[in-house]
Amino acid sequence: MIVKKYLVKDIKEALEKIKIELGKDAVILGTRKIKKGGFLGIGAKTFLEVTAAVEENEVKQNNEMKTQQIYQLQEILSKNSQKRSTDELNEIKKMMYELKTMVSMQKSDNEPEWIRDLRKALNFHDVNQEIIEKVIEYIRIKYGKIDFEDENTRFVLSEIFLPFIKTDNPDITGKVMFVGPTGVGKTTTLAKLAAKMSINEHKKVGILTLDTYRIAATEQLKTYATLMDIPMRVAYTPKEAKIELEAMADFEVVFIDTAGRSQKNELQMNEIKAMAEIISPDYKFLVVGMQYRSSDLELISKKFNDVSPTHIILTKMDETSSLGHFLNAGHFINKPIIYITNGQRVPDDIIEASNKELSIILAREVLNYVKSS
Template structure:
């Protein structure tokens, strides 16, 4: 197999040289545009680089092998070009989308521009923010940044808020990333069930990775006079749950897991399939970055959670995740925690309260911009 590259002005010139050098049976392997000449890239002229191949009659014994390799190389080269074209197309579409977004922003009345910036500052999903501003534009044209707008904005936000507070019965599983406050949240709900609702409950923990977490939960359980057991495997957890059937509620604590660890995600999936809880809470921190929040919600779907609990609301002034999390995860927010105190710092998620909180913060940002 003979291979040769040509630097030519156009494809016609390339074909003439290839035919002369390699014969009529030659095959063009690839073409690409190159620049040559000039000084430091200035004044360089664009040429066409053509790579061609042909059979070598002296290697007839390896003909079939070489043809196969050539076909394989051609396929790979074509796939590579297609991938590059797709990447370029995606980049072009993204740039066009950004340009159109900037154009729409500049076309908006000044106060609506401020509202949109407020929604963006609160990290409300870009699609939702755009829809809300468009609704306001259609309904009012321009707006005044006053209390009447706050109420109207809250009404529009309410359509995107998804909440549901379930009855805590049977087996209730808590899982989520490391450090989001699962154990403290579980203790808050345990106190609510024990003291307020007078439920007969027990606690089962599988968080055996951290001794401190088990000790913390034991302390809470002792103070509230709640039975607590420890399991080290899904099989042990199932046996413990079978022994706890007489309780109204069993709260199940799990170890924090990284959404980027495939093994840990597989372990969580296996645990869920063995336990089959009545409720499964995914616990997420409100101060997560939007990209991390999205990643967690997508990867933790292996456990088929029924509800969200958003924690550490007291540690942020950005509340867009109250809308973003249920939108991306496809499950409602049940509870929100806003401090470390047990059992005080936990509230039931209320859609109207969330909408009014976000509208107030958006308007505050808009008024100060």
């Protein structure tokens, strides 16, 4: 890894130098203000010291053919790596499911078989235990029991799930801020919605990115904006963000991208909260990956609650077999789901959330699990 320090006037100058010297994949590790010059501290000037790093390329090939071969090899390795990661994630989820099932079965040895089967299926989908108990109680009160062989069971389950799934589809206008943990696909999701509203709904759309700590993310969003012919601006400070937003006051929708923030890092959470207060967006979309466990979603909801999200976007539905977050999201965050993404294609792989459709999908998958187990 190559680590370099830059002594500059401001962060904008630092980013320009970092991009030239280290490339767009560089990451800023830290910043601090220092004083230099003067006599005995008198007349000293304040500078910003920025530390950045990038992975060192061990091999550089000038030959075009060899470069292409390396690219193809990296693509293959990437796919294999993704497959291994997916396999490991599925194995962990399987172990968690088996543990939950074991505990539930010990608690419910005397319960009817239909309850045990339903518990197993809902545990497999990582549904919160409190919701599971409520679902079972609702079924007992309204139907007495369910028969998984009955062709009407899917409709019964979807009807039971429906009140737990909160969705909302407003006509979006104004400033829309995207927040959430790292690695959930905020930038790609923003690009999908920008394309959807610009191309399909013919709205005047602008993009403002505040994610200046990840140069690659800014470049990616700039590429999307160029392809979609959507104006994009970059703000390095809260003051610049206000100025840029004022310049885009005549846009119908302005999407605001932010850097991913770890729910375990209090300083980062305070930063994103302060930025939201300064910008005062009309909508705040909390973006969460569906590959997260229920316990992770609970922690994320508690930490990001200080940002006061208005809606939830569930991403990466295509990367998980667990659909429990359809129910969990509203339970933990108490805000409606507005969109779900199910792939990387821009702008295709995003759908408006409908509680009726999601309840039917979940009911179908629960029923399929019970019949196959």
